[in-house]
Amino acid sequence: MPRPRSLTDDQLVAAALAVVDRDGLAALTMRAVARELGVATMGLYRYVADRSALELLVVDHVFRTVDLELPDSSWEDRIRLLLDRIRVAVARHPAVVPLVLRHRQAAPGSLRLIETMLEALTDGGFTGTERVLAQRTLIGHLLGFLQNEHHAALSGPGTIVMSELSPDDYPLLARTAADARSVPPDEEFRRGLDIVLRGLSSR
Amino acid sequence: MPRPRSLTDDQLVAAALAVVDRDGLAALTMRAVARELGVATMGLYRYVADRSALELLVVDHVFRTVDLELPDSSWEDRIRLLLDRIRVAVARHPAVVPLVLRHRQAAPGSLRLIETMLEALTDGGFTGTERVLAQRTLIGHLLGFLQNEHHAALSGPGTIVMSELSPDDYPLLARTAADARSVPPDEEFRRGLDIVLRGLSSR
DNA sequence: TCCTTTGGTGTACAAGGTACGCCTACGCCA
DNA sequence: TGGCGTAGGCGTACCTTGTACACCAAAGGA
Numbered sequence: 001m002p003r004p005r006s007l008t009d010d011q012l013v014a015a016a017l018a019v020v021d022r023d024g025l026a027a028l029t030m031r032a033v034a035r036e037l038g039v040a041t042m043g044l045y046r047y048v049a050d051r052s053a054l055e056l057l058v059v060d061h062v063f064r065t066v067d068l069e070l071p072d073s074s075w076e077d078r079i080r081l082l083l084d085r086i087r088v089a090v091a092r093h094p095a096v097v098p099l100v101l102r103h104r105q106a107a108p109g110s111l112r113l114i115e116t117m118l119e120a121l122t123d124g125g126f127t128g129t130e131r132v133l134a135q136r137t138l139i140g141h142l143l144g145f146l147q148n149e150h151h152a153a154l155s156g157p158g159t160i161v162m163s164e165l166s167p168d169d170y171p172l173l174a175r176t177a178a179d180a181r182s183v184p185p186d187e188e189f190r191r192g193l194d195i196v197l198r199g200l201s202s203r
Numbered sequence: 204m205p206r207p208r209s210l211t212d213d214q215l216v217a218a219a220l221a222v223v224d225r226d227g228l229a230a231l232t233m234r235a236v237a238r239e240l241g242v243a244t245m246g247l248y249r250y251v252a253d254r255s256a257l258e259l260l261v262v263d264h265v266f267r268t269v270d271l272e273l274p275d276s277s278w279e280d281r282i283r284l285l286l287d288r289i290r291v292a293v294a295r296h297p298a299v300v301p302l303v304l305r306h307r308q309a310a311p312g313s314l315r316l317i318e319t320m321l322e323a324l325t326d327g328g329f330t331g332t333e334r335v336l337a338q339r340t341l342i343g344h345l346l347g348f349l350q351n352e353h354h355a356a357l358s359g360p361g362t363i364v365m366s367e368l369s370p371d372d373y374p375l376l377a378r379t380a381a382d383a384r385s386v387p388p389d390e391e392f393r394r395g396l397d398i399v400l401r402g403l404s405s406r
Numbered sequence: 407t408c409c410t411t412t413g414g415t416g417t418a419c420a421a422g423g424t425a426c427g428c429c430t431a432c433g434c435c436a
Numbered sequence: 437t438g439g440c441g442t443a444g445g446c447g448t449a450c451c452t453t454g455t456a457c458a459c460c461a462a463a464g465g466a
Contacts, residue, residue: 002411003463029453040415042455051454101304105355111365111373118375132383136351137395143350144343152308154339162314170314172321180335192340199402205442206432232422243446245424254423 007047011037013061016054017093025095030054055099056106062096063109065089068116075124076197080190082116083142087189090146097150101143114139124200134200141196145189154180154188210250214240216264219257220296228298233257259306261299266312268292271319278327279400283393285319286345290392293349300353304346317342327403337403344399348392357383357391 015036020028030051034041048054066085070078090100104110117135126134152158162170162177218239223231233254237244251257269288273281293303307313320338329337355361365373365380 001464003413003461005413030455031453042416042457043414045455046413101350102354105361111368111376115373115376118379122375128382129386131379132357132386133391133394133398135379136357136383136391137344137398140347140351140395141340141344141399142347144345144347147304147346147350148339148343151305154335158308165314170318172325173314173318176321176334176338179331180339183332183335188336188339191336192343195336195340195402196344196399197402198405199398199400202401202405204433205440206430206444208444233424234422245426245447246445248424249444 005047007037007039009047009057010061012044012047012054013057016058017061017096020058020095021093025098028055052103056103058096059099059103060107060109062089062093062100063104063107063113066113068112070116070120075120076201078120078123079117079138079197080193082113082120083138083193084189086113086142087145091185094150097146101147104143126200130203137196137200141193145192149185149188153185154183155185208250210240210242212250212260213264215247215250215257216260219261220264220299223261223298224296228301231258255306258302259309262302262306263310263312265292265296265299265303266307266310266316269316271315273319273323278323279404281323281326282320282341282400283396285316285323286341286396287392289316289345290348294388297353300349304350307346329403333406340399340403344396348395352388352391356388357386358388 012033015033016028019032019036023032030044031041033054034044037044044054048057063086066082066089068082070081073081090097114135117138118131121131121134124134148154159177159180162173163181165174165177167174215236218236219231222235222239226235233247234244236257237247240247247257251260266289269285269292271285273284276284293300317338320341321334324334324337327337351357362380362383365376366384368377368380370377
């Protein structure tokens, strides 16, 4: 047993998140993370195979912070609660959204989330390809929301630009964009998810 | 009026798409596109401000290839048709999915798509923030689907891995992943969208 | 005490985006 | 028809980033 490791995965993740939260995703470089840890750049490669593996650690960590304990409520309410927790967990580090979208499938921590979702859906009576579609649609909805929120928030500059388009060219869009500016993200998520859940309930 | 331009935007886009379709998104570099056009690398910068602007041209082109003519059918059917056309347009160049997700808001060609969606929703009786939410949910669903399809296709390796997990650890997931492998993308999209549309109809 | 096994570091290289400055071709106007 | 001004086109060079490689260092067991 020679020289023990001096860094833990948690330290790697903490350093990466510190960089990302402070300076944005573009600043997430091997050099920056190494500097954050007070280590030489190449030292990181004793802990991760490459940059992609580091990103995966970060995403996995975000998933693992999600509490899976759910009350004995309806399956819809449990889905609501669980997805909202995921949304909040990601929102704590807004800049990692692209990483979550890229690596979610490879992150082991996502498995327990999916299993828990499937438990709720199974209680709701879903089986076979219906359960597949239900789960996929819910995850897709979450990913789409994160995507929307990150690259095109309702309260962001894109909405403002659209609301200022000529009503002659885009009458509905200009009007709707103006309406959109007052919808906060959590309301958008809640009401959007309700739409999907209504669709799932009304089989 | 001095020396005219020798390249059109369409040529730029065609070259970029040729590179991406042939060698994948990672191969989309300024050097590669320039080579494809038989031009020096820096020559591209007379036509686009930077790489991001080139990507935007590509995304915009994909959006503009979507036919907006819709039959006089129900608003749900028109939404179905339009979103499916977008899905197909993107699927013609699978590797551009990440670009579409990144640039959709900045691409002018997306405006006409949104306006057309809003026409259908307005015919369906949606107004105010309900219309905002409906449009947002539909777009989010499309984006989530593209995301799912690109990074975690039901027929892809990730599903196989999940289907081979120990049923002791992930009983529902292992089973559901096995069920999932037989669902083709177009069926997934159609049935997923039907869920959302049912949710929208049942206000 | 020394040896083996890893951990840690510095150097170096390849790829890619792009700033800069020069040359060149075109089309207008005299 | 010839010269000129405005952009187009190009080559070079630099910076950033990921990472291969080879060497040094430390720590624990024999």
